[in-house]
Amino acid sequence: MHDFDYKHGKLHCADVSLKGIAHELGTPFYCYSLPTLKRHVRAFEDPLAGVDHQTCFAMKANSSLAILAFMAGQGLGADVVSGGELYRAIKAGIPGNKIVYSGVGKTTDEIDMAIHAGIMMFNIESEQELEVINARAGKLGKKAPISIRVNPDVDPKTHPYISTGMKNNKFGIDIEGSMAQYLRAKNMENIEIVGIDCHIGSQLTEVRPFIDAAARLKALIANLASLGVELRYLDLGGGLGITYLDEEPPNPKEYCAAIIDAVGNLGLKLIFEPGRVIVGNAGVLVTEVLYRKETAAKTFIIVDAGMNDLLRPALYGSYHDIKPLEEKNGETIKADVVGPICESSDFLAKDRDLPNLIRGDMIAVMSAGAYGFTMASNYNSRTKPPEVLVDGAEYYVLSKRQTYEDLIVAENIPETVR
Ligand SMILES: *Cc1c(COP(=O)(O)O)cnc(C)c1O
Numbered sequence: 105m106h107d108f109d110y111k112h113g114k115l116h117c118a119d120v121s122l123k124g125i126a127h128e129l130g131t132p133f134y135c136y137s138l139p140t141l142k143r144h145v146r147a148f149e150d151p152l153a154g155v156d157h158q159t160c161f162a163m164k165a166n167s168s169l170a171i172l173a174f175m176a177g178q179g180l181g182a183d184v185v186s187g188g189e190l191y192r193a194i195k196a197g198i199p200g201n202k203i204v205y206s207g208v209g210k211t212t213d214e215i216d217m218a219i220h221a222g223i224m225m226f227n228i229e230s231e232q233e234l235e236v237i238n239a240r241a242g243k244l245g246k247k248a249p250i251s252i253r254v255n256p257d258v259d260p261k262t263h264p265y266i267s268t269g270m271k272n273n274k275f276g277i278d279i280e281g282s283m284a285q286y287l288r289a290k291n292m293e294n295i296e297i298v299g300i301d302c303h304i305g306s307q308l309t310e311v312r313p314f315i316d317a318a319a320r321l322k323a324l325i326a327n328l329a330s331l332g333v334e335l336r337y338l339d340l341g342g343g344l345g346i347t348y349l350d351e352e353p354p355n356p357k358e359y360c361a362a363i364i365d366a367v368g369n370l371g372l373k374l375i376f377e378p379g380r381v382i383v384g385n386a387g388v389l390v391t392e393v394l395y396r397k398e399t400a401a402k403t404f405i406i407v408d409a410g411m412n413d414l415l416r417p418a419l420y421g422s423y424h425d426i427k428p429l430e431e432k433n434g435e436t437i438k439a440d441v442v443g444p445i446c447e448s449s450d451f452l453a454k455d456r457d458l459p460n461l462i463r464g465d466m467i468a469v470m471s472a473g474a475y476g477f478t479m480a481s482n483y484n485s486r487t488k489p490p491e492v493l494v495d496g497a498e499y500y501v502l503s504k505r506q507t508y509e510d511l512i513v514a515e516n517i518p519e520t521v522r
Contacts (some may be wrong), residue, residue: 154392162379269304303341387473410443
């Protein structure tokens, strides 16, 4: 569900015409819908009413300060995976005790920063990380709250690049290993065991893998309890999928009900880390057709947004729906929608049935609210696009288009090269 619909033949976000924004800001730009974000947060939170839980938005999906501030206002916390994300979360007003810190490569500085911020817990991904966190907490005269990220070895049946809970993945610690690490952690001076965690992958379209993972964690929790390791939090990660084309993922209500059922009455506070399901369909990328190029093999629609703006098609071969900003009837074409970048992987759509697009037309690349702007880069020295948020009949600029000056501001030319 989203709020991007045609009104009088023009694609709108809520009550704002996307073309109107394009005329004021130029293209490309990201546009997010506040009404959609609100609905998605409610859709996730309402089924959890009455369940002791904390939802920690996985901010790598969308780390705009304004969107994080919105999440904070909704009572959500954050799942962070770097010092930069922790910095953003705090700046946006997310309380430290609602922040969980995941990721296999936490640096010493990042660990110190998170200890100072008083986070809810570190999700530990390796034996060595546990030792380092114990040592850093000792240095700072604190106790670091931890959970172990368990790799439950279940197949999430998603794209291999976003599958994270199988034994050949770099994430988490396997079940037997987790047991051993909890017992070590129990004797560590500066570690406080608070929870257990798993996150098996992203863009999951079935509940089964979530249920299987929860069942394995449940068995582990029982074993731990019998050895005197008591927990407060059960973190089930994120990963619920969305519809890009014709996927039929469980809705948040079905997902939450299935998890609550699988977990049963453990007496633990449930932690969720949804990202994509909250923001994915709440955003689009708007771009203008620069050229139409007919070759012997194909028709190419060349647009002013590329893989530096939206990496998902190049990285995962992902499908994003394409809609013209002005409704077009009649003739259709089959074409690749490609960007200006000097890479053959720079495409937004392949062999797609499209309206008869011509130079000057504008299109919206749909479902771009998650892993869109956060993956944007300056490749080919292209400036990052602006992000706007629509609420009702108004839109607000969340981040400005970068300037050429922004591209070089951190650089220096030492005399020695002259
Ligand atoms: C990426 C990630 C998430 C969010 O995944 P979505 O598929 O966007 O819900 C949650 N937790 C961890 C640890 C992650 O790495």
